[in-house]
Amino acid sequence: MGMTMTQKILAAHAGLEKVEAGQLILVDLDRVLGNDITSPVAIREFHNMGKQGVYDKEKVTMVMDHFAPNKDIKAAAQCKMCREFCAEKEVTHFYDVGQMGIEHALLPEKGLVIPGDAVIGADSHTCTYGALGAFSTGVGSTDMACGMATGKAWFKVPSAIRFYLTGTLPEYVSGKDVILHIIGMIGVDGALYKSMEFAGPGVASLSIYDRLTIANMAIEAGAKNGIFPVDEETLNYVKGRSDRTPAIYEADEDAVYEKTIEIDLSTVKSTVAFPHLPENTKTIDEVGEVKIDQVVIGSCTNGHYKDLYEAAMILKGKKVAKNVRAIIIPATQDIYLKAIESGIVKIFIEAGCVVSTPTCGPCLGGHMGILAAGERAVATTNRNFVGRMGHPTSEVYLASPAVAAASAIMGKIAGPGEVL
């Protein structure tokens, strides 16, 4: 019986020739990540462990992105705690305002995760790096503390669901629509404890940014990780970002999957997740009349340059509807600069959008776009739980950058076809 791609990476990092689903193993970590919300709890537990130094100054990584630039005095105190810890422990990869970006866009961009790595992050969307052919998963702060101290984490080896992709996506349909389509199909616990392994000839047609978006939301189906095979697209992206050599793992031909789900990408439509679960999906032709107050384009899910560009091409020469606030958040400083240099920031501002410094901000109801009671937002973010972006009676509709941009123009949920 062969191993899945995830199982192979885990076996290699546990010093084992073979692992099986259900086996408990201790894994050596290539990177341990935390942010300004989860790291303070991890730092407290790290001190409780009585440890002096971190296991590897190069591998421990902290990014101040959630409530930064600091939204209030308490948030400032939490960032200060992280800043002082990283200075004292001589942590190389500490990213503060000015260098920071949204962690799951920043780490791939800086070459801090490459194919074959095993990574934990005290942030549920750490599963994003599966797009690069790495094993990566979200954990809590105590796991982060243990990881910072020992360089290890315990895992139960997951079984897998295989998603066999064929065809290519239609125009204006992107990775976000693919993952919303999948979550709508299998549900928010459809892949609970499991790997989502993507395969098939359709993978080659997906850009690395589409793959990052898809792997990012694996957690929204309950998965431990989502992972893509490494191909030319992956290696082209990684090239020049890291001095380390990518390790390419492939699933065995006789790997066992719990099931295989085939998806013809050419049949995927623009998809919107209605409140209050990511599985409440409707295709754009089914949404009906839903008036909105706000649009957010950004986040670890859809804050890449490609995402902003797709939104800009729809907003170009048009205006955001009256009574709609449109907030654009480039995920990193590099993306922000590229958006300025290429002129798309001008497009956004002329359309009546605001363009923010990188931050997770509104996605989790932190700052930079909180909703009042009863307000509705279309967001390219990843969760639409009760109260996620503000008041418990506000509503979040998850969508692609193209749908979010079209919705901003129309003042209601709309597909790109309605404005172009």
Place this chain on the structure above:
Amino acid sequence: MEYTGKVIKYGDNVDTDVIIPARYLNTIDKKELASHCMEDLDKTFVERVQDGDIMVGGWNFGCGSSREHAPIAIKESGVPLVIAKSFARIFYRNAINIGLAIVESEEAAEAIEEGHTVRADLSGGKLYDLTTGAEYGIEPFPAFISKIIENGGLVESVKKGIIA
């Protein structure tokens, strides 16, 4: 490990955003986190919860964000045990790591009602609904996880060199 308490019951997909909304994540103070526990789902929780109460949920309990603040807020509210049909995976390991007891049982989580008194004997692998007299068998944890729990969580396990 034994617990006896009165049940506070919720439904499916109780996410970590309703257990502790992100607007309160600008603190790591356990008492302050507990003072907002379940706020966006059940405003009465913090007033009515008693030390030793047992929380019961449906499928996919604790889904969403990795915030350890969620199991911390529940534990600090005085709830030592959560019973659910299933747990989201990050919540599951966070609970083990911080020493909040959890039991996965579809049958028990379906049948036990709000206000019932429940006794949980985790070592003996049994749940008793003392209000109805019903009994439920529960799966023991794998040995490795039991070791972490018996040693008082992950921090203590690292201290003792069990994980190093």
